[in-house]
Amino acid sequence: MPVYSDKVMEHFMHPRNVGEIETPDGVGEVGNPICGDMMTFYIKVKDNRLADVKYKTFGCGAAIAVSSMVSEMAMGKTLDEALKITPRTVADELEGLPQNKFHCSNLGAQALHKAIQDYRGKKKGGK
Amino acid sequence: MPVYSDKVMEHFMHPRNVGEIETPDGVGEVGNPICGDMMTFYIKVKDNRLADVKYKTFGCGAAIAVSSMVSEMAMGKTLDEALKITPRTVADELEGLPQNKFHCSNLGAQALHKAIQDYRGKKKGGK
Amino acid sequence: MRKVYLDNAAATPLLPEVREAMLPYLGEVFGNPSSLHDWGDKAREAVESARIQVAQLIGANPEEIIFTGSGTESNNLAIKGLALAQPGKGKHIVVSAIEHFSVLHSVQTLGKWGFEMTLVPVDKYGVVDPQAVRKSLRKDTILVSMMHANGEVGSIEPLAEISKITKERNIPFHTDAVATAGTIPLDVSELGVDSLSLAGNQFYGPKGVGALWVRKGVRIMPFLEGGVQEGGRRAGTENVPAIVGLGKAAELARVNMPARMKQLIPLRDRLLTELPAKIDHVVVTGHLKQRLPGHASFCIEFIEGEAMLMLLNSQGVAVSSGSACTSRALKASHVLIAMGIPHALAQGSILFTLGLDNSARDIDYVLEVMPPIVDRLRQMSPLYAKFIKTGKGGK
């Protein structure tokens, strides 16, 4: 009974899509280092789809695995589809998260949504 | 670190002078079965000396060893000498008693003194 | 000299399989279950496997098991933890008069914080009447605690009947099953209790470990405070080898229980019938039928328990007694007194508790050495002398 599922461990050890996007279409930052975890998501949008998703994460193993999983789940999805990614679906894809990590380290979906809102806000703003 | 000294064990296993005296000169009974220990001492007096000392004891290992030791210490002593036997001297002769047994099981000297008093009382009474 | 150990209520030997299961955890697998690395993982996995094994023994869910350091600690946690978790609900606690001191003293200490205790009496067999429990309940009763079986007289209590009453009234019901868990079949749902204490050293498991089962949803305050081990309900680095041993002992007990009972009951019954047949003025204590399988207890008139113990020991036989002299507090057994046994008779208490190492030849041996010991002590006893002279003083 290790603390994390194999899937979490796999994503933690080999996180997908780590990094920044030089000229992102949207950026979403959540958390702060005081509570423990902090994630910044960067997106590139093409034809209303997520053409690229990258992130930087400060936090525990769960936070890193969640970021990686969210980036993988979001990649290529339409924005509306991506907004359907929730902490629950992320945790399910990761074959579960420890109970105490569910809320605090599971901010990836929120950061992604924020990046999408940022993109939409800018577009509306008529940039 | 057994509970009892070797000397206590030896007297418990081989108690001296157990029994009753058919026609005792004095009898002393102390304790009662409710507190746990009960001893009856019988004495035979000759020329102001304890010519015979016997006892019956209901009680724990310490109570039996104490009775045996008291009988041995008293035997042959003058009555005044025998009255100098105290719980302390009995415990010392037994190479110590467990602390919690000191008071309740160490009634032998008291029973002996009672038997001597009984004898003296009867004599005074002009038996 | 023959060596016959008949004090399994005080301590059972560790089964070789239990020891084998423990050894790796006294060796290479030494990690702390809270640690986040391979060493910690291995220790944690071992603890969680043991939790399943213990849960299966009593028909519980693993996450309802809290590992503790002893049966005593389980009872302290249960009594204090359940009482203090119900602030404002009431301050009245009902227990039987024959509970173990780890229950009774815990309730007494709660008295300092305003709790009140009602002692439910037992009959002469040491059995609680469920209707007496019902009568003792008050509007402000917040906890009932009744042991499953008494370790001194072996009687098994009618818990399933008592729990019907506590359930009607929605009062948490704790049972001290230290003497029964691992010894007789036991299912927490059938018993209808809300929490249950058990200890490894009662069924061939290690010393230094116990467990408290608490039904999911029942609130309990931690007793040992500090870290968040055991879901925050019991702090302190887990005693991994002992927990593993408890798990293994629980598994073996569950699987082998019918065979064990079949071995012990006939030996017990021989003692219960043949000892009083061989020695005059002997009373069996406890219930004759509703009784722990390896448990034969008596009061022998006119003599005292410790002296019997010591002479039996000199013959290689280990037993125990509830006499005042054998208790370090030098008080007559509250259990025997609650059953209405007079003090003098209670002094003659003697207790044979059989285990898996015992055979019919051990019983033969006891039946052979016991009568001369009793005789020897009676010859020294002023009470016996009085009885012989007057015919009085016998029970």
Place this chain on the structure above:
Amino acid sequence: MRKVYLDNAAATPLLPEVREAMLPYLGEVFGNPSSLHDWGDKAREAVESARIQVAQLIGANPEEIIFTGSGTESNNLAIKGLALAQPGKGKHIVVSAIEHFSVLHSVQTLGKWGFEMTLVPVDKYGVVDPQAVRKSLRKDTILVSMMHANGEVGSIEPLAEISKITKERNIPFHTDAVATAGTIPLDVSELGVDSLSLAGNQFYGPKGVGALWVRKGVRIMPFLEGGVQEGGRRAGTENVPAIVGLGKAAELARVNMPARMKQLIPLRDRLLTELPAKIDHVVVTGHLKQRLPGHASFCIEFIEGEAMLMLLNSQGVAVSSGSACTSRALKASHVLIAMGIPHALAQGSILFTLGLDNSARDIDYVLEVMPPIVDRLRQMSPLYAKFIKTGKGGK
């Protein structure tokens, strides 16, 4: 892959000699120390010998030693037992801000019964100022508790100076010496304390056993209630094998302490100097000189402890952290925060605790694998990215 265990503060391996000493008590010598027969005598003798060994380790009298189930239990017994034994004397308790939770939570619980707590702050090295203790004392102060060394940052506290103050005022002074007893020289008279907690699993002894020393004449209420084991101060069947193991571990610690310290200190000092030399933005936590021999602790900026732990584990290295994410309560270490370390930096806490199995090659290995791990996590860290871009955010 190389396996390097550097988490000896969480658990130490059992020394082979300790295991050997314990094995008979997991085998033929299984009696209950309270039993009045040969089986009981052997168990009791073993417990009493261990009591002498433990007393010798700390310069105490054997009869002042109470065996418990853990360091946590020793602290619960000390804090609650000493406070509740002084009814009417006062309700004020003084503790340092960096005490173990087994002390802090015990004091907090006493708050329910009207006790008040003053937390004495520490400096940035985690050290208590004795004058601050003096200032915190009130007329109604009935207990002071200060740990001997902190297990998270390794700093050793000036107990002898503090005890001068408590003695002047005649206030009982408890110390949690779980991190020091068996590790550094320690004498209860020199420290001037009135009670002291220790635990076997900190110095190559078994889990599931601790001890509380209480100076003769100091009153204490029992915490675990029930039977009259340990002179009525700690109920429950004694964990004989673990107590024997604790005794043996204490003896070995006493005899071998100088050699052990000589082995550990140079390894520790290499880590303390070379890790910050190899990796930028690393701070040592705790006092550099007044420090446990095997203890090297740091905060690594811009990254989080659990992630470091997991990557180190994947390289075969076991360590621990005081980060919020590694604590099951998900709170930043109260110790680091009390030392004035900002939350973000505290998240980068990492703790190497060396033991007798470690060699210089282990340190080489850690110094080799650690920099790429830090680098990898920093490359993922938005805080590091910001720092690189702005030059801000570094400590």
